[in-house]
Amino acid sequence: MARIVPRQLKLVHTSDVHLESDTFGSGPRGDRFRNAVRRAFAEVIDVANRNGADLLLIVGDLFDSNRISDEAFHFAMNQIARARMPVVMIPGNHDAHDERSIYAAVSPALLPANLHLILNPNGTLVEFPDLAARVWGRALVEHSPEYRPLSGLPEPLPHFWNIGLAHGLFTEAETNRSSPITAAEIAASGYDYIALGHVHIFGDVSQGSTRAFYCGTPAPLYAGSEGGWVLEATCIPGQLVQVRRVAIGDAVLSADVFTG
């Protein structure tokens, strides 16, 4: 059943930016790569602002690792602060909230005022009464088969948009792979939208009336022509959530093409 809520809601959904990757080494070539990824993330913020998103969702692996300079961390937080809407974010397996967590070391006072960073391993529900929206996620501590990104998901509430964040691997059936998200879990959620991260290319794994998507990485260099996208999800009362892919800037796509 499509949900009846008081208002329309627009989400922009990104994940797997992998800022500060050393994939291309630590020299000038690596710096060019890292700068291109930074521009991709800045463009995600631009898309959210330009398109009038009500919420921006960052579904894990914003950073490629927990070995991040203060400068790089501040870059990312300054970009988030540019967003003219609340931002809800969870860690992923690359920036896991473990004993080396970069997020644990940061004073909440230093985080942007619009950032809702979910660090509770058991899950946190962030409520936006003005938007008639509730967003739930849990912090990934250990990327293992025991970790279930959707475990503990609260019951959906009528007259609200119920949105889940989950960083892990979608599977049709039970598996012994790490951080599994099963079709049955999505189907049983009763949620309107489940924003997924971990897989770097777009994927629609919707189940029944619950729309569930991988947005894919906004950084084209991680996924070739399949990278360079964000998702825009529009929640319209009485309808299933409408999802479209938005290409991020041509400047990012064309400026730094790596061959070999």
Ligand SMILES: [Mn+2]
């Ligand atoms: Mn991941």
